Amino acid sequence: MTPKGFQFSAVKASIKPWNKEDVGLIVSQLPCAAAGVFTTNRVKAAPVLLDMKHMKGKTHRAILANSGCANAATGKAGYQDSLTSAMQVAELIGCKTDEVFVASTGVIGVPLPMEKITGAMGRLNAWLDVNPDGFTRAIMTTDTKPKSASATVTIGGKETTVWGCAKGAGMFHPNMATMLAFIVTDASVSKTVLKTALKDATDRTFNRATVDGDTSTNDTALLLANGAANGRPVKAGTADYKKFLSALSGVCASLADQLVLDGEGVTRLGEIFVERAASAKDAVRVARSIAGSLLVKTALNGGDPNWGRIVCAAGYSGVRVVPEKMELYFGEHCAFKNGTPTDVAEKTLADEFTKKRVVMRLVLNMGKAEASYLFSDISHEYVSINAHYRT
Amino acid sequence: MTPKGFQFSAVKASIKPWNKEDVGLIVSQLPCAAAGVFTTNRVKAAPVLLDMKHMKGKTHRAILANSGCANAATGKAGYQDSLTSAMQVAELIGCKTDEVFVASTGVIGVPLPMEKITGAMGRLNAWLDVNPDGFTRAIMTTDTKPKSASATVTIGGKETTVWGCAKGAGMFHPNMATMLAFIVTDASVSKTVLKTALKDATDRTFNRATVDGDTSTNDTALLLANGAANGRPVKAGTADYKKFLSALSGVCASLADQLVLDGEGVTRLGEIFVERAASAKDAVRVARSIAGSLLVKTALNGGDPNWGRIVCAAGYSGVRVVPEKMELYFGEHCAFKNGTPTDVAEKTLADEFTKKRVVMRLVLNMGKAEASYLFSDISHEYVSINAHYRT
Numbered sequence: 001m002t003p004k005g006f007q008f009s010a011v012k013a014s015i016k017p018w019n020k021e022d023v024g025l026i027v028s029q030l031p032c033a034a035a036g037v038f039t040t041n042r043v044k045a046a047p048v049l050l051d052m053k054h055m056k057g058k059t060h061r062a063i064l065a066n067s068g069c070a071n072a073a074t075g076k077a078g079y080q081d082s083l084t085s086a087m088q089v090a091e092l093i094g095c096k097t098d099e100v101f102v103a104s105t106g107v108i109g110v111p112l113p114m115e116k117i118t119g120a121m122g123r124l125n126a127w128l129d130v131n132p133d134g135f136t137r138a139i140m141t142t143d144t145k146p147k148s149a150s151a152t153v154t155i156g157g158k159e160t161t162v163w164g165c166a167k168g169a170g171m172f173h174p175n176m177a178t179m180l181a182f183i184v185t186d187a188s189v190s191k192t193v194l195k196t197a198l199k200d201a202t203d204r205t206f207n208r209a210t211v212d213g214d215t216s217t218n219d220t221a222l223l224l225a226n227g228a229a230n231g232r233p234v235k236a237g238t239a240d241y242k243k244f245l246s247a248l249s250g251v252c253a254s255l256a257d258q259l260v261l262d263g264e265g266v267t268r269l270g271e272i273f274v275e276r277a278a279s280a281k282d283a284v285r286v287a288r289s290i291a292g293s294l295l296v297k298t299a300l301n302g303g304d305p306n307w308g309r310i311v312c313a314a315g316y317s318g319v320r321v322v323p324e325k326m327e328l329y330f331g332e333h334c335a336f337k338n339g340t341p342t343d344v345a346e347k348t349l350a351d352e353f354t355k356k357r358v359v360m361r362l363v364l365n366m367g368k369a370e371a372s373y374l375f376s377d378i379s380h381e382y383v384s385i386n387a388h389y390r391t
Numbered sequence: 392m393t394p395k396g397f398q399f400s401a402v403k404a405s406i407k408p409w410n411k412e413d414v415g416l417i418v419s420q421l422p423c424a425a426a427g428v429f430t431t432n433r434v435k436a437a438p439v440l441l442d443m444k445h446m447k448g449k450t451h452r453a454i455l456a457n458s459g460c461a462n463a464a465t466g467k468a469g470y471q472d473s474l475t476s477a478m479q480v481a482e483l484i485g486c487k488t489d490e491v492f493v494a495s496t497g498v499i500g501v502p503l504p505m506e507k508i509t510g511a512m513g514r515l516n517a518w519l520d521v522n523p524d525g526f527t528r529a530i531m532t533t534d535t536k537p538k539s540a541s542a543t544v545t546i547g548g549k550e551t552t553v554w555g556c557a558k559g560a561g562m563f564h565p566n567m568a569t570m571l572a573f574i575v576t577d578a579s580v581s582k583t584v585l586k587t588a589l590k591d592a593t594d595r596t597f598n599r600a601t602v603d604g605d606t607s608t609n610d611t612a613l614l615l616a617n618g619a620a621n622g623r624p625v626k627a628g629t630a631d632y633k634k635f636l637s638a639l640s641g642v643c644a645s646l647a648d649q650l651v652l653d654g655e656g657v658t659r660l661g662e663i664f665v666e667r668a669a670s671a672k673d674a675v676r677v678a679r680s681i682a683g684s685l686l687v688k689t690a691l692n693g694g695d696p697n698w699g700r701i702v703c704a705a706g707y708s709g710v711r712v713v714p715e716k717m718e719l720y721f722g723e724h725c726a727f728k729n730g731t732p733t734d735v736a737e738k739t740l741a742d743e744f745t746k747k748r749v750v751m752r753l754v755l756n757m758g759k760a761e762a763s764y765l766f767s768d769i770s771h772e773y774v775s776i777n778a779h780y781r782t
Contacts, residue, residue, distance in 0.1 A: 039707075040707065041703065041706040041707045042705075042706040042707070042708075042710075042711065042712045042713075042714070043702055043703055043705070043706030043712070043714045044706075072699070073699060073702065073714070073727070073730060073731055073732065074730075074731060075715075075729065075730040075731045108699040109698075109699055109731065109732040216703065217703055217706060294685070294769070294777075295777055298773075298774055298777035298778045299777065299778065301774060301778040302777070302778030304778065307500075308463070308464060308499045308500055311434055311464065312432065312434055312607065312608055314433075314434070315432040315433040315434030315435075315608060316430075316431065316432045316433070317433075319433075320433065321433045321434070322433075323433070323434045323464070324466075336464070338466065339464060339465075339466040340464055340465060340466045340500065341464065341500040377778075378685070378774060379774060379778075380771045380774050380775070382689075382774075383689055383692060383769060383770060383771050383773075383774060384771070386685075386686060386689035386690065386693070387689045387690065387692040387693030387695065387768075387770075
């Protein structure tokens with residue numbers, strides 16, 4: 001179920017080398033407040049640079065997205081192409097150019113095929129509809145399935161919906177694990193509050209999930225709120241805000257989950273909870289160090305309850321940890337305590353570590369802060385996809 | 392060729408589950424100055440903790456090393472075991488306990504088999520000899536070959552030798568890529584100067600080489616200088632120091648090279664030179680980010696000249712870089728300049744990228760500093776070794 005007042009369309013424009021949807025459009029009938037989170041990479045693709053500029057506007061109406069070409073490392077001409085496509089959408093639906101966001105994912109270093117984008121405009125407009133399925137497919141690259149999620153809450157007596165879709169874990173050529181997420185809601189939220197909510201939600205979800213640790217040139221999450229539910233405005237610090245944030249976070253968490261599970265060659269998910277850290281920053285650093293360790297990821301691939309690698313990755317995280325104070329649990333079973341392994345049977349630990357989703361809990365006993373991280377294993381398939389996709 | 396006044400021995404003590412040398416001893420006839428570099432991991436193995444304490448002594452005589460057991464995550468009992476084995480060596484060769492260093496590599500979380508270590512002592516002493524070959528084998532774990540290097544320089548008219556050996560890239564159970572390096576020289580060098588020299592040499596070599604980015608609980612590099620060449624003392628800031636540092640760095644560089652090339656499942660080496668960075672720190676961060684990128688490592692595995700991944704990894708290094716100013720070369724060929732790919736033929740770039748050792752040069756044009764990093768690819772074999780070694 002999608003929020004009131006949003007329409008979607010998708011077209012097969014032959015940007016991808018096979019006959020699949022590759023350009024999609026989201027349009028709101030009403031002007032929206034918008035918030036965005038963009039890649040922290042210093043090398044930013046043209047659509048990211050354009051969106052960061054357009055984000056300064058007050059209202060927004062549409063998102064144009066394409067797969068098959070990232071429009072990255074394309075210089076000034078690439079920026080002009082992104083701008084031109086935004087202008088075309090603005091003309092099509094009758095709004096200002098800076099009310100349109102654009103997003104691209106796919107091969108880098110080649111120009112956006114503008115004749116194909118331009119040629120798709122008429123159909124994108126004609127086919128606008130409340131069904132978002134085509135759009136969710138149009139942003140896919142090496143994703144094996146479309147990813148979407150929704151949540152409904154009641155705000156001021158009005159049913160309010162948050163819906164989002166995402167693509168992840170791999171452009172087909174070259175793969176840079178670009179993540180795009182587009183979230184729309186019919187809640188009434190000011191730009192300022194929306195920005196806070198998106199940051200809160202992404203910090204806990206997308207920014208705590210990793211496949212291979214590489215940060216793409218194109219990573220983008222956009223959130224549009226059009227108020228079409230006619231609920232009362234969501235104000236900061238209210239019960240309404242909590243409800244809205246909870247719905248938004250739920251959608252983001254589901255999308256992050258789907259992204260990692262559909263990561264390239266992923267066979268198993270790991271979830272590390274770091275507890276009783278001295279500070280939130282410490283907790284995140286330890287969790288990220290474990291989630292990013294190649295040795296932990298390969299152990300996860302092999303279903304091997306290799307507690308030593310997890311303790312070791314905590315040790316080199318840069319955070320002050322004391323091995324003698326640590327406790328490490330797989331599921332409910334303690335594998336490491338008092339600086340030494342426990343006598344829990346290897347078989348018991350292995351049973352936890354061969355689940356599809358392995359839950360690990362590292363208690364540092366240094367304070368009261370906590371954080372979690374979702375991550376994937378690294379498999380033969382991952383190496384194959386990334387080493388040989390040109391062959 | 393090994394330096395004057397050092398002897399080596401090795402014994403098969405059945406700590407490793409196959410019939411190979413697994414305990415080794417290096418003894419200097421004369422008291423040595425010593426320097427050491429130890430893992431920065433907060434979780435340090437017992438032998439590392441003991442060596443850091445013994446390093447406070449003025450003179451040193453011996454290094455006892457074993458493979459097959461890391462004596463890590465073994466608590467207070469493990470520390471006592473390391474201390475006991477150092478005491479046994481001290482008694483054997485007639486020196487103080489704190490003149491003996493110990494090093495262990497292998498399985499973690501299990502106690503050092505003290506009866507086997509103790510049982511080896513007599514033979515270790517009886518078999519001391521100038522031939523170091525047995526010792527270089529005794530420290531191997533998943534290494535496929537022993538690694539050693541030497542250099543000779545003339546200091547004050549006297550022929551002076553630096554010799555070292557190392558093991559790397561993998562304990563057999565579990566693999567934590569522990570690196571051990573032992574370097575001995577007959578130069579006459581004070582403890583203070585030796586410390587500076589070892590830091591200088593390792594910063595440029597061992598600390599600029601990576602297989603999988605994990606930092607072990609046991610990493611150790613030890614350097615002993617016994618002055619047996621009868622050359623004049625090497626003083627800081629002199630031509631002698633430069634000569635000595637050059638010999639030492641040469642030995643460390645050769646060992647680092649051998650370590651990476653013999654890394655688990657390694658099929659190809661990458662060497663990234665970052666030039667014209669704003670600061671040395673920036674240069675190192677950019678080089679490390681590229682050397683550590685899984686996507687760059689898999690591209691290296693596939694022999695794919697994927698310039699986009701290298702530019703991208705520089706972009707997320709945290710260093711301020713400007714894509715339009717960057718130039719990226721594979722061998723002599725420029726792949727990326729002015730923010731876009733050049734028109735150099737894909738085939739030309741691929742020829743560079745399928746060499747056994749791929750040289751990449753990223754010119755940032757932000758200043759005058761530079762740094763380099765040596766790294767390996769990540770292969771199917773790496774995943775297999777690390778995912779399935781228990782099966």
